[in-house]
Structure formats: C-alpha cells, structure tokens
Amino acid sequence: MSFAFSLRRGDPGSLVPEARRAAEGVVGVAKVKVDVRLPQSPPVGGASKGGMRPGSVPAPTPAPDRLANVTRVVAISSGKGGVGKSMVATNLAAAAARTGRRVGLLDADIYGPNIPTMFGESRRPVVTGEKGSEMIEPLDAHGVRLMSLGFLLDPAQPAIMRGPLIAGILKQFMEQVEWGPLDLMFVDMPPGTGDAQLSLVQTVDLDGAVMVTTPQKVATGDVRRGIKMFERVNTRVLGIIENMAGFQVPGSGEIVDLFGRGGGEDLATEMSVPFLGRVPLDLAVREAGDAGVPTVVSSPDSPAGRALVEMADALVATLDGMPDRTEGGVPSPG
Numbered sequence: 001m002s003f004a005f006s007l008r009r010g011d012p013g014s015l016v017p018e019a020r021r022a023a024e025g026v027v028g029v030a031k032v033k034v035d036v037r038l039p040q041s042p043p044v045g046g047a048s049k050g051g052m053r054p055g056s057v058p059a060p061t062p063a064p065d066r067l068a069n070v071t072r073v074v075a076i077s078s079g080k081g082g083v084g085k086s087m088v089a090t091n092l093a094a095a096a097a098r099t100g101r102r103v104g105l106l107d108a109d110i111y112g113p114n115i116p117t118m119f120g121e122s123r124r125p126v127v128t129g130e131k132g133s134e135m136i137e138p139l140d141a142h143g144v145r146l147m148s149l150g151f152l153l154d155p156a157q158p159a160i161m162r163g164p165l166i167a168g169i170l171k172q173f174m175e176q177v178e179w180g181p182l183d184l185m186f187v188d189m190p191p192g193t194g195d196a197q198l199s200l201v202q203t204v205d206l207d208g209a210v211m212v213t214t215p216q217k218v219a220t221g222d223v224r225r226g227i228k229m230f231e232r233v234n235t236r237v238l239g240i241i242e243n244m245a246g247f248q249v250p251g252s253g254e255i256v257d258l259f260g261r262g263g264g265e266d267l268a269t270e271m272s273v274p275f276l277g278r279v280p281l282d283l284a285v286r287e288a289g290d291a292g293v294p295t296v297v298s299s300p301d302s303p304a305g306r307a308l309v310e311m312a313d314a315l316v317a318t319l320d321g322m323p324d325r326t327e328g329g330v331p332s333p334g
Contacts, residue, residue, distance in 0.1 A: 120292020
C-alpha cells in the first residue's frame with residue numbers, strides 16, 4: 001500500500017507513524033509506503049503582498065565561498081533537447097583551454113550527462129579527505145577540469161530523481177569538488193526551464209548564459225522561453241548560437257539548409273541579445289563525439305571546428321570586457 005500524507009502547519013509529527021500503523025493493520029497489507037508532504041513555508045517579509053510578480057523567483061543568493069576561486073561562470077543552455085548543447089559546451093571549454101586559460105566544465109545535465117562521452121572519459125573521480133570533509137577531485141581531459149554525474153553512475157544506470165535531489169547534487173558539485181583556481185567555468189545545463197535550472201541559478205552567481213538552438217521554429221520558440229527565464233533571475237544572456245545550420249553537399253559546394261536558416265539570428269535580434277554565430281552540420285562533429293575528442297581538438301580546421309573556435313574567442317572577449325565579480329577578471333595567458 002502506498003499513500004500520501006499531507007501535514008498542516010502545527011500538526012504533530014507523531015501523526016505519520018500513527019497513520020503507518022493504521023495502514024499496516026489492514027488485512028492483506030504486507031508493506032506500507034508513506035509519502036509525507038510538508039507544509040509550504042510562508043513568504044519571507046510579506047512577499048505575497050507585493051514585490052515579486054507571479055512566476056518570478058528570488059534573485060540568486062549564493063554562499064560567499066562557493067566557487068570562490070573561479071573567476072567566471074557561464075551556463076550553456078537550451079530550451080529543448082537534441083540541439084547540440086553539450087557538444088557546444090564541450091567545444092567552447094576545450095577551445096578556451098587551448099588559449100592557456102584554466103577552464104572547468106560542470107555537467108549539470110543530470111538526466112542526460114553526456115560530457116564523459118564527449119571527452120572520452122570513463123574513469124571514476126578520486127575522493128580525498130577525512131570522513132565528513134571529503135572532496136572529489138575532478139578529472140582532467142584536453143586541458144579541461146571535468147565533473148559529471150556520469151562519472152559516478154554505471155553507464156546503463158538511469159538518473160531518476162526529483163527536484164530536491166537534483167538541487168542537492170548540484171550543491172555538492174559546487175562545494176565538494178576540488179576545482180582549484182579557474183579562469184572560466186562552463187556549466188552544461190539540462191534543457192528546459194525546470195528545477196535543475198532554477199536550482200543552479202540560485203546556487204551560484206552566474207556571469208551569464210549562452211543559449212543554443214537549431215534554426216527551426218520548434219527550437220527557437222523554446223529558447224525564447226529559456227531567455228525569459230534567465231531574465232527573470234537577473235542572469236545576463238551573453239548570446240545565441242545556431243547549431244546544425246546548413247549542410248555542404250560533398251563535391252558540389254551546395255549548401256542545403258536541412259533545418260532552415262536564420263532562426264537563431266532572428267531570435268537574437270528579436271530578444272536584443274548578441275548572435276555568436278552558426279555551427280554547420282559537419283561530419284567532423286559526429287566523428288569527434290564518437291571518438292571522445294572535442295571537434296576543436298581533433299578537427300580545428302573543419303567548418304564546424306573553425307566556427308566553434310571563433311565563438312569561444314568572441315565569448316571570452318565579451319567576458320574580458322565585463323565588470324568583475326571577483327578581482328582580476330579573466331586573465332590572458334602568459
């Protein structure tokens with residue numbers, strides 16, 4: 001038997017075991033599962049009487065020591081799955097690392113952690129420290145420090161979890177991973193505008209977000225909602241990247257726009273955010289992903305490789321020109 005038990009404010013906690021015992025006394029019931037639902041906390045400072053508009057969330061209030069040694073934190077996000085967000089995050093991080101910067105990549109896509117595959121990593125992170133104060137050492141690949149739930153799960157194990165557990169995992173990845181000093185951290189967000197996204201922006205002080213889309217309307221419409229979510233939590237959208245933008249027919253030079261063209265750029269104009277560029281459909285991207293090597297490392301002179309390097313350079317230049325949340329900004333190598 002399984003049932004939900006909703007506690008009201010002021011109800012004694014003893015009601016839960018009493019309800020369990022009553023259920024266990026029913027003839028034929030061998031096992032009882034109780035889903036306890038706690039009362040919602042009242043708004044702080046009378047917020048329900050005004051101030052925040054419906055649908056908005058509190059501004060981020062990160063702990064002061066969370067990622068204290070990381071100069072810049074940028075989220076890579078999308079409104080829907082299947083648009084190449086993790087591929088873009090992988091290559092922006094690898095391209096920035098190849099300039100000599102100290103770069104980290106946090107795979108916050110809890111439901112589909114693909115970063116281990118993209119970097120060809122199957123090792124388990126090392127845990128150091130005494131019990132109660134353990135720290136996880138991120139893995140290093142292609143000059144990027146990596147952490148992902150995928151490193152901690154068996155390959156075939158599904159990540160089935162609800163919002164509070166997601167928030168706990170993200171908090172652990174922020175506080176219990178020995179990131180060390182980093183010039184730039186990329187965060188591969190899960191697609192959409194749900195618990196994981198809100199948990200992240202309320203956990204860490206983001207410098208901004210990059211939105212990834214494909215050209216067609218079904219993708220750009222979802223990205224529009226994602227941009228509005230970041231605006232509501234006071235996070236700057238640093239730009240839009242249009243992925244899968246055109247395929248060059250081998251031997252002819254003809255460009256076929258399989259998914260349309262210009263949707264990402266049009267959305268950037270509409271939403272008054274920068275357009276960072278297009279990544280064409282390129283066999284080099286698929287081959288690099290299957291091989292576990294970023295395209296900017298394995299095929300930097302391919303059409304997609306060149307485009308991704310240019311986008312990384314443009315993004316870092318934007319970050320260099322922004323006011324610092326810590327001293328020093330993103331230092332140039334050397």
